Amino acid sequence: MNTFQLYNPTKLVFGSGTVRQLGMLLKPYGKKILLVYGGGSIQKSGLYDEVLGHLHKNGATVHELAGIESNPRLTSVQAGIELCRREGIEFILAVGGGSVIDAAKAIAVGVPYEGDVWDFFVGKAQISEALPLGTILTLAATGSEMNGSSVVSHWEAKLKRAFSSIHAYPRFSILDPKLTFSVPRNQTVNGIVDIMSHVFEQYFSQTPDTPLQERYAESILQTVVENGELALADGENYEARANLLLCGTMALNGTMNPGMQSDWASHAIEHEISAIYDIAHGAGLSIVFPNWMRYVYTSRPDRFAQYAVRVWGIDPTGRSEEELALAGIDATRDYFRRIGAPSTLSEAGIGEEQLDRMAEEAVRYGPIGSFRKLEASDVREILRMCL
Amino acid sequence: MNTFQLYNPTKLVFGSGTVRQLGMLLKPYGKKILLVYGGGSIQKSGLYDEVLGHLHKNGATVHELAGIESNPRLTSVQAGIELCRREGIEFILAVGGGSVIDAAKAIAVGVPYEGDVWDFFVGKAQISEALPLGTILTLAATGSEMNGSSVVSHWEAKLKRAFSSIHAYPRFSILDPKLTFSVPRNQTVNGIVDIMSHVFEQYFSQTPDTPLQERYAESILQTVVENGELALADGENYEARANLLLCGTMALNGTMNPGMQSDWASHAIEHEISAIYDIAHGAGLSIVFPNWMRYVYTSRPDRFAQYAVRVWGIDPTGRSEEELALAGIDATRDYFRRIGAPSTLSEAGIGEEQLDRMAEEAVRYGPIGSFRKLEASDVREILRMCL
Numbered sequence: 001m002n003t004f005q006l007y008n009p010t011k012l013v014f015g016s017g018t019v020r021q022l023g024m025l026l027k028p029y030g031k032k033i034l035l036v037y038g039g040g041s042i043q044k045s046g047l048y049d050e051v052l053g054h055l056h057k058n059g060a061t062v063h064e065l066a067g068i069e070s071n072p073r074l075t076s077v078q079a080g081i082e083l084c085r086r087e088g089i090e091f092i093l094a095v096g097g098g099s100v101i102d103a104a105k106a107i108a109v110g111v112p113y114e115g116d117v118w119d120f121f122v123g124k125a126q127i128s129e130a131l132p133l134g135t136i137l138t139l140a141a142t143g144s145e146m147n148g149s150s151v152v153s154h155w156e157a158k159l160k161r162a163f164s165s166i167h168a169y170p171r172f173s174i175l176d177p178k179l180t181f182s183v184p185r186n187q188t189v190n191g192i193v194d195i196m197s198h199v200f201e202q203y204f205s206q207t208p209d210t211p212l213q214e215r216y217a218e219s220i221l222q223t224v225v226e227n228g229e230l231a232l233a234d235g236e237n238y239e240a241r242a243n244l245l246l247c248g249t250m251a252l253n254g255t256m257n258p259g260m261q262s263d264w265a266s267h268a269i270e271h272e273i274s275a276i277y278d279i280a281h282g283a284g285l286s287i288v289f290p291n292w293m294r295y296v297y298t299s300r301p302d303r304f305a306q307y308a309v310r311v312w313g314i315d316p317t318g319r320s321e322e323e324l325a326l327a328g329i330d331a332t333r334d335y336f337r338r339i340g341a342p343s344t345l346s347e348a349g350i351g352e353e354q355l356d357r358m359a360e361e362a363v364r365y366g367p368i369g370s371f372r373k374l375e376a377s378d379v380r381e382i383l384r385m386c387l
Numbered sequence: 388m389n390t391f392q393l394y395n396p397t398k399l400v401f402g403s404g405t406v407r408q409l410g411m412l413l414k415p416y417g418k419k420i421l422l423v424y425g426g427g428s429i430q431k432s433g434l435y436d437e438v439l440g441h442l443h444k445n446g447a448t449v450h451e452l453a454g455i456e457s458n459p460r461l462t463s464v465q466a467g468i469e470l471c472r473r474e475g476i477e478f479i480l481a482v483g484g485g486s487v488i489d490a491a492k493a494i495a496v497g498v499p500y501e502g503d504v505w506d507f508f509v510g511k512a513q514i515s516e517a518l519p520l521g522t523i524l525t526l527a528a529t530g531s532e533m534n535g536s537s538v539v540s541h542w543e544a545k546l547k548r549a550f551s552s553i554h555a556y557p558r559f560s561i562l563d564p565k566l567t568f569s570v571p572r573n574q575t576v577n578g579i580v581d582i583m584s585h586v587f588e589q590y591f592s593q594t595p596d597t598p599l600q601e602r603y604a605e606s607i608l609q610t611v612v613e614n615g616e617l618a619l620a621d622g623e624n625y626e627a628r629a630n631l632l633l634c635g636t637m638a639l640n641g642t643m644n645p646g647m648q649s650d651w652a653s654h655a656i657e658h659e660i661s662a663i664y665d666i667a668h669g670a671g672l673s674i675v676f677p678n679w680m681r682y683v684y685t686s687r688p689d690r691f692a693q694y695a696v697r698v699w700g701i702d703p704t705g706r707s708e709e710e711l712a713l714a715g716i717d718a719t720r721d722y723f724r725r726i727g728a729p730s731t732l733s734e735a736g737i738g739e740e741q742l743d744r745m746a747e748e749a750v751r752y753g754p755i756g757s758f759r760k761l762e763a764s765d766v767r768e769i770l771r772m773c774l
Contacts, residue, residue: 012394013392209629214628246646259401
């Protein structure tokens with residue numbers, strides 16, 4: 001186990017009817033609020049009206065930034081920063097999924113910064129302060145509701161980049177599983193893949209002696225696998241939705257894998273795909289991950305064998321470590337297929353035209369990954385396996 | 388799963404050599420520091436000198452409160468409060484195990500309160516503020532380093548009571564596994580039992596549909612069982628000590644069982660034993676828990692059967708739920724015996740003289756426990772089974 005710091009100042013408020021606590025949660029902050037959201041789904045569901053009701057009852061002045069894209073764009077973030085400055089916004093409330101929250105975080109850190117907020121994404125500047133923000137989550141997926149990370153796309157430059165800062169943690173996040181009842185099937189599938197991928201990035205690690213962290217990761221994976229299928233069978237299964245929601249948060253709030261080096265190569269590769277093709281993050285991950293696994297498993301077949309046995313219940317009797325490892329990878333791909341996630345780039349209408357560019361761009365700042373370091377040639381090969 | 392709030396503002400700094408970060412961690416706070424510790428073990432190990440060195444380099448004025456008891460006493464807490472007021476202390480630094488940290492928390496909440504700090508322990512007053520405190524942990528056990536709870540004994544009245552408050556969370560806790568190398572065998576054993584007991588209190592729950600929380604609990608139990616024996620075999624096994632330390636924190640920082648009702652009846656019973664007899668908390672728990680289990684398992688044999696299979700690896704083939712449940716309880720008792728923890732009150736030199744008094748006192752504020760509600764007669768029976 002490595003040396004680590006675990007510090008997560010987000011207050012998580014979880015359960016049915018918890019949106020009612022919004023007024024109380026906002027009390028310590030100012031009254032000038034920017035409401036950030038995506039498409040019209042929160043209006044259709046009635047959540048928009050409920051939130052505005054609480055805000056007005058609380059005496060808030062509300063400005064709105066709607067239409068955040070599913071791969072949130074720098075231009076939207078910049079518009080939000082402008083709006084905050086012009087209106088003297090004191091608190092940002094993000095209502096939606098990870099994209100909306102990521103955009104809100106980027107706005108929050110951008111407002112007090114004199115330069116271009118993109119500087120934070122490309123390592124040109126350090127974040128030292130932010131407007132306070134809170135979230136109401138409507139989708140089990142990214143974990144952004146309880147961490148300091150944000151991923152934003154620079155659409156013109158075809159770049160998708162991330163930052164992480166202690167200043168960008170939401171002050172509070174409200175998670176009501178019922179708000180995820182209306183999430184359409186394909187987005188539920190993408191969320192399931194996204195959560196599992198976050199676990200994979202941390203679980204396939206070279207850090208030795210991390211028995212608790214490994215079991216925590218396996219616990220989340222098993223729970224997502226079971227409850228993912230239950231939620232897909234019945235979108236209004238409260239417990240299934242609640243379990244997915246909790247798993248999404250716990251997978252990426254720092255408590256699952258303290259002291260373990262993460263990988264994140266598959267995310268870097270997926271970011272290059274969705275930067276160019278604008279496919280859903282979860283769809284990209286379901287294509288990339290099984291192929292990444294197949295490319296790297298020989299670096300630690302023992303971990304992959306353990307994954308097969310503990311997560312997928314594959315009987316180890318009479319099977320070699322390598323056979324188990326491969327069976328676990330196959331089980332992953334089979335599960336993704338079974339829930340309807342894509343497994344090839346061609347299914348997503350993507351050919352080999354941009355493979356070289358994506359491979360080069362993925363390693364722009366040096367090799368990616370820590371489980372196995374990947375150069376451009378490795379990334380190209382993994383992308384080729386994805387075709 | 389129940390509705391819940393998860394909020395833990397403690398910054399955990401974990402790993403070898405992390406005491407060196409003390410000066411930096413203290414920066415946001417005042418320079419007048421009360422150092423709270425127990426016996427001479429931190430002087431013997433050199434930790435005392437190291438801590439004082441960092442404090443002085445940081446320009447701090449240090450006052451000391453030494454000699455905190457292993458069941459920390461109200462009189463020590465009151466002396467600490469007096470000292471803080473007299474010297475205008477701005478920050479409390481607890482260096483030691485759970486007892487020292489619990490005393491420091493009680494001092495922290497007592498300083499700004501006009502009445503007697505005992506009021507907080509008996510529910511006569513609500514905590515609304517506290518001096519900031521930080522900790523350097525030297526024992527894997529209580530989890531007090533990352534929560535807001537404190538247990539203190541009113542020795543004259545033979546009472547042991549607890550409070551929990553968001554204001555009592557340490558601002559930071561430093562956990563260096565090497566600081567636990569010198570923990571003697573019996574204290575290591577008590578720590579192992581203490582951690583497992585914290586998990587039991589939360590895992591044996593009537594709350595339905597908590598698959599992730601159950602798996603997390605099982606993860607901690609399995610990891611403690613394995614690493615407990617490794618640490619006992621070689622006290623300087625860094626990884627074993629690190630895994631125990633992490634398990635102790637994760638078992639009681641709120642992340643293991645959000646949305647699950649806890650029980651805590653066994654702790655209440657143990658508190659009555661150690662309030663009168665001053666035995667180590669872990670020793671009391673190793674006596675009480677297997678008997679509590681045997682008394683209540685019929686309330687939910689399925690959970691006990693799951694415990695047997697998943698934690699102890701007991702083969703379910705051909706065994707009934709009840710047989711599995713009982714096998715799991717036996718495995719618990721066997722493990723406690725194997726590591727040298729007591730299993731009967733008589734081993735601790737305790738007879739039946741005070742059983743009635745302990746039973747009455749345990750339910751002074753009403754029935755205890757939620758897995759099964761226990762009246763005085765139930766507690767008396769469990770204590771009788773402990774003889």
